[in-house]
Amino acid sequence: MWREDKQFERWMEQANQPFTGWDFSYLVETGRMNSDCLRWSYGSMAMPLMQDAKSMLDMGTGGGELLSMLRPWPKFVCATEGYRPNLSVAKERLEPLGVTVLSVEDDDRLPFETGQFDLVLNKHESYSPREVRRVLTVGGYFLTQQPGGTDCFEINERLGVPLNSAFAKWKLDAAIRGVREYHFEVEKQSEQFLRQRFYDVGPLIYYLKAIPWQIPDFEVDKYREELYSIHLHIEQQGYFEVTQHRFYLLAKALA
Template identity: 55%
Template sequence: MIRDNQFLSYLNDVNKEFSGWDFSFITGTGRMRSGLLSWSYGSMARHLIQNVDSMLDMGTGGGEFLSMLRPFPRSVYATEGYKPNFEIAKENLEPLGIKVVQLEEDSELPFNDNQFELILNQHESYSSEEIRRTIQKNGVFLTQQVGGLDCKEINESFAVSLNLEFENWNLKTALQELKKNNFEVLYRNEEFPIQRFYDVGALVYYLKAIPWQVPDFSIEKYEESLYDIHKHIQSKGFYDVKQHRFIIKAKAI
């Protein structure tokens, strides 16, 4: 089937380099926009950091977010499980005095019992039991999570099922696990803001960066679906999907 040159040009964005957890190639140019949440994880995290002597940032990516939350407590650790991001995080964070640890399993954190006053976790998996083991009594766990229904419209467009392992990952489930492990919930919320793509190139770049959304994604396999989305954007001006986000602030008791 003959494709227009604009569409073919956009498909080349799948080859653009992605590193750390930096989407500025598509967000900084306004090619992808995300709807506003009624909370700010960053504002909450920054305030909490100012009142502790020890903290852990789980799933720090390339350390870009954490590095902007200075000044830091006396003792700061960060974990990252993805090898390419781990090297970037070390380069970005170790000069700031942060110890970066490569994490193998969420169920076995390489830290002492009651080591941290504060544990931050943005979009990283975790074990509630291990969080409770490594956090001090009255310590605070702050996490913003990507829910199991995140961007399900993308999967519908590609006729690909959501990951069944995470489909039921939501605020209710997370709260149950934390309460079972002796946490008192101080704040919670769950929302479904719009994520908008203004061209199909931004979408292919996004899907390459987060391979778990469509695990077998390739241009060749899904070219027909991508072209349908491209035509939709040409007609309507954008392609919308719903994000799934929830946040919990909890105190160890």
């Protein structure tokens, strides 16, 4: 029983800390969680686009961790964040550097002028292709990397929670159809399924707190028995392996 497993209880206590920003180095750099390498680099694609742009929007900036490292920036840079706990973190990190950081909760209503940006970046953030096209100049670029609809489905299976039926259809083909409908030309794209491993149950809990859409009602106490089952699996196997679903597209705004 988990009540008699002191190590399991220690993992529970260590994982019971608030998650802010979008920084998994606490888990990755200690080797407690890792993933296979993607065939592409979001940062290596973003930086040349930034160098050719005069204005840029970073959608879903998290705590501004990635944006703060993607330098040099265009002359005018804005960032949005929809998750309230991250907003103050992003403002504190980015606003002293000259970035305008705004809260956005409705993908269909971005608080920007039509044609305001030469470049829109979006890593793992929801978006409306119509609204992205509206805020882009003709000839501007939209680069997005997305988690696909079957991302880490093994977690849902072990916790007994079905995947969101609407989100389950989210994949590269659907994203391409969406941007083409709003006058984009897709110049580059790729999709990949890769392994992600958790080497103790603590990082899994930390991860689920950071991505509440995976298990919308996730609470440690509610799923303690299922988490203990995964803990025992890790004790035997050495890790708990899931399948990441990732894709990206680079699209140019047409007239």
